[in-house]
Amino acid sequence: MIPHGTVEVQTGCAHIDLCGGGVINLGELGEFGLIGALESWLPSGPTVLTGIGDDAAVLVAPDGRVVATTDFLLEGRHFRRDWSSSSDVGHKAAARSLADVAAMGARPTGLLVALAAPADLAVSWIRGFTQGLAAECARAGASVAGGDTSRATSVLLAVTGLGDLSGLGPVLRSGARPGDVVAVAGTLGRAAAGLALLTAGLTAPGSLVRAQLRPSPPYDAGPEAARLGATSMIDVSDGLLADLGHIADASDVLVDVSSAAVKDPLIRTHCGDTAELSCVLTGGEDHSLVATFPVGVDLPPRWKLIGSVRSGHGVTVDGKPYPGPPGWDHFRG
Amino acid sequence: MIPHGTVEVQTGCAHIDLCGGGVINLGELGEFGLIGALESWLPSGPTVLTGIGDDAAVLVAPDGRVVATTDFLLEGRHFRRDWSSSSDVGHKAAARSLADVAAMGARPTGLLVALAAPADLAVSWIRGFTQGLAAECARAGASVAGGDTSRATSVLLAVTGLGDLSGLGPVLRSGARPGDVVAVAGTLGRAAAGLALLTAGLTAPGSLVRAQLRPSPPYDAGPEAARLGATSMIDVSDGLLADLGHIADASDVLVDVSSAAVKDPLIRTHCGDTAELSCVLTGGEDHSLVATFPVGVDLPPRWKLIGSVRSGHGVTVDGKPYPGPPGWDHFRG
Numbered sequence: 001m002i003p004h005g006t007v008e009v010q011t012g013c014a015h016i017d018l019c020g021g022g023v024i025n026l027g028e029l030g031e032f033g034l035i036g037a038l039e040s041w042l043p044s045g046p047t048v049l050t051g052i053g054d055d056a057a058v059l060v061a062p063d064g065r066v067v068a069t070t071d072f073l074l075e076g077r078h079f080r081r082d083w084s085s086s087s088d089v090g091h092k093a094a095a096r097s098l099a100d101v102a103a104m105g106a107r108p109t110g111l112l113v114a115l116a117a118p119a120d121l122a123v124s125w126i127r128g129f130t131q132g133l134a135a136e137c138a139r140a141g142a143s144v145a146g147g148d149t150s151r152a153t154s155v156l157l158a159v160t161g162l163g164d165l166s167g168l169g170p171v172l173r174s175g176a177r178p179g180d181v182v183a184v185a186g187t188l189g190r191a192a193a194g195l196a197l198l199t200a201g202l203t204a205p206g207s208l209v210r211a212q213l214r215p216s217p218p219y220d221a222g223p224e225a226a227r228l229g230a231t232s233m234i235d236v237s238d239g240l241l242a243d244l245g246h247i248a249d250a251s252d253v254l255v256d257v258s259s260a261a262v263k264d265p266l267i268r269t270h271c272g273d274t275a276e277l278s279c280v281l282t283g284g285e286d287h288s289l290v291a292t293f294p295v296g297v298d299l300p301p302r303w304k305l306i307g308s309v310r311s312g313h314g315v316t317v318d319g320k321p322y323p324g325p326p327g328w329d330h331f332r333g
Numbered sequence: 334m335i336p337h338g339t340v341e342v343q344t345g346c347a348h349i350d351l352c353g354g355g356v357i358n359l360g361e362l363g364e365f366g367l368i369g370a371l372e373s374w375l376p377s378g379p380t381v382l383t384g385i386g387d388d389a390a391v392l393v394a395p396d397g398r399v400v401a402t403t404d405f406l407l408e409g410r411h412f413r414r415d416w417s418s419s420s421d422v423g424h425k426a427a428a429r430s431l432a433d434v435a436a437m438g439a440r441p442t443g444l445l446v447a448l449a450a451p452a453d454l455a456v457s458w459i460r461g462f463t464q465g466l467a468a469e470c471a472r473a474g475a476s477v478a479g480g481d482t483s484r485a486t487s488v489l490l491a492v493t494g495l496g497d498l499s500g501l502g503p504v505l506r507s508g509a510r511p512g513d514v515v516a517v518a519g520t521l522g523r524a525a526a527g528l529a530l531l532t533a534g535l536t537a538p539g540s541l542v543r544a545q546l547r548p549s550p551p552y553d554a555g556p557e558a559a560r561l562g563a564t565s566m567i568d569v570s571d572g573l574l575a576d577l578g579h580i581a582d583a584s585d586v587l588v589d590v591s592s593a594a595v596k597d598p599l600i601r602t603h604c605g606d607t608a609e610l611s612c613v614l615t616g617g618e619d620h621s622l623v624a625t626f627p628v629g630v631d632l633p634p635r636w637k638l639i640g641s642v643r644s645g646h647g648v649t650v651d652g653k654p655y656p657g658p659p660g661w662d663h664f665r666g
Contacts, residue, residue, distance in 0.1 A: 049398060050503055053583070055436040055567055056402035056494070058503050061394035065382060069389035070403070070445040070493050072483045103388040112403040114491050148491075150405045158447050158481075158491030160403050161389070170383055170391050234388055250386070 027119030041130040045143040047109040057145035067163040069100040075154040086125040088213040090132020097161030098140045099287035102222025103235040105171035106163030108142040116152035140219040176232040176251035180292040182307035185221035192283020193267045217287040233291035239282040241326035254312030261306040360452030374463040378476040380442040390478035400496040402433040408487040419458045421546040423465020430494030431473045432620035435555025436568040438504035439496030441475040449485035473552040508564040509584035513625040515640035518554035525616020526600045550620040566624035572615040574659035587645030594639040
């Protein structure tokens with residue numbers, strides 16, 4: 001929502017009054033008006049040395065290395081404008097990339113956001129979107145540092161997350177060793193349960209629906225895991241079994257998950273027994289962090305033990321193969 | 334084109350034979366098969382510490398700061414698959430972001446590429462695209478370090494360029510001062526002339542059409558300009574007058590361009606007098622670098638003097654306002 005009062009945006013030679021002057025969509029605002037608005041709506045923090053408005057951003061990288069990841073959020077595929085508020089979309093866009101940064105054990109520093117949209121998209125939608133982006137970046141300690149704008153027939157987003165390793169090695173997918181324990185920080189399956197509820201036309205309970213619309217990754221658990229000596233880590237975006245499968249493949253180990261440890265009574269209550277197990281094992285988009293640690297590491301309470309690493313290949317549940325697809329494949333799904 | 338012989342791609346537990354096994358499109362390859370293929374087709378260089386295949390990439394940032402920029406390339410808007418080969422699209426995608434990095438005075442180090450495509454897109458198209466990406470990255474001294482894949486009804490690309498400032502300050506748009514000279518490295522207007530030719534159904538002369546399909550920014554001129562003390566710099570992506578307008582606005586100066594200095598006989602020969610001036614002054618997408626330097630800097634020959642900086646506001650041509658739109662606006666254009 002555009003705040004009451006007048007927002008004056010400097011756009012080259014002209015000032016555009018976004019509230020009083022009748023500028024209501026992107027076609028009227030124009031590309032350079034939009035860039036000016038984004039600049040005023042997304043103030044940069046201490047990690048950003050040169051922010052929105054130049055050819056590129058400049059961010060701090062005190063470690064001498066930079067962690068970088070990029071992700072699409074495409075309307076109709078990753079979000080629906082009739083389900084998600086513009087602020088929800090901003091939160092989700094930031095979370096999707098910044099969780100990947102945290103999953104390397106890095107501290108998020110910045111976000112670049114490429115936005116393509118129809119010319120008739122309301123400027124108020126963009127305003128809400130930037131509020132969600134900024135709020136989620138603030139949760140992670142990062143700022144929006146730059147981006148790109150273009151025109152498209154639907155809202156297309158590509159978000160790039162950047163981060164700093166603070167002197168530690170990146171936590172890769174390839175370091176899990178037989179004997180390690182598997183632990184997760186954050187929820188499992190709630191985003192998938194929320195999607196199932198929305199698909200059924202329901203909007204409650206809020207805690208499940210919100211998990212789908214506005215995931216809330218535990219960013220600081222990423223650097224925490226690195227400090228604790230995590231041997232591998234990944235964010236749960238495709239589904240727990242699929243993502244643990246990436247660790248199993250990269251580390252050449254077998255990962256076994258305890259179904260009792262991952263069950264979630266809230267999901268069971270609202271979605272039933274069968275959906276509960278399917279959601280927690282194969283539902284993505286919670287953007288929680290799952291990591292392996294050497295036995296004996298004293299894990300803080302938010303890290304919940306859910307399994308173990310053994311010699312072998314692939315992922316099992318309670319020692320047995322899971323009889324279904326482990327997660328999402330964009331081209332086959 | 335897929336090379337003759339067998340390309341074996343490791344994709345989780347399975348090996349996919351991309352040539353002999355009948356895998357011809359993305360739907361058959363699947364998302365994780367595609368990621369495996371991209372990993373094998375895009376070997377990373379010395380600037381990439383962790384490349385494709387983890388949650389995020391890790392790149393060198395020896396300066397302690399990182400330059401970062403992101404850009405869309407959308408089918409139908411930024412390229413057409415019937416005009417551009419897949420390799421052309423790869424070159425253009427890399428050039429678009431890496432030129433922005435160079436325009437800050439930075440040395441390009443890496444590229445992240447988000448690719449969304451229809452499930453029936455041929456794997457051979459992706460192969461050609463990666464060849465173009467890799468070749469253009471090599472011209473700039475960078476490597477593809479990571480990305481994202483998704484499904485869409487047309488080819489959508491979002492490319493993020495990263496770079497290192499090597500101890501110098503970034504060259505911003507805001508540093509031009511009255512008395513500076515304006516100089517350009519690279520061609521002006523040829524990409525626009527090439528677009529006009531393609532739109533008219535022509536494919537010759539190759540030097541103009543190629544400028545549109547496969548721009549060739551002078552990347553090393555960016556750090557060179559920084560070392561020479563450039564006071565401001567931008568890459569010509571929206572059009573010379575529009576881009577100099579960004580410098581004039583940010584620096585609060587007037588920039589005057591000499592039309593005699595920017596004319597290009599090759600464009601005049603093939604497109605006529607009127608189109609020549611319009612192309613060189615308002616045509617974007619050459620991704621040349623235009624910079625301002627203090628008077629008296631001994632510029633290498635590839636920097637061609639094209640104007641001067643004065644007190645005032647905006648951009649003039651031969652001392653007069655230009656009677657037309659200065660360049661491209663995505664939402665109004």
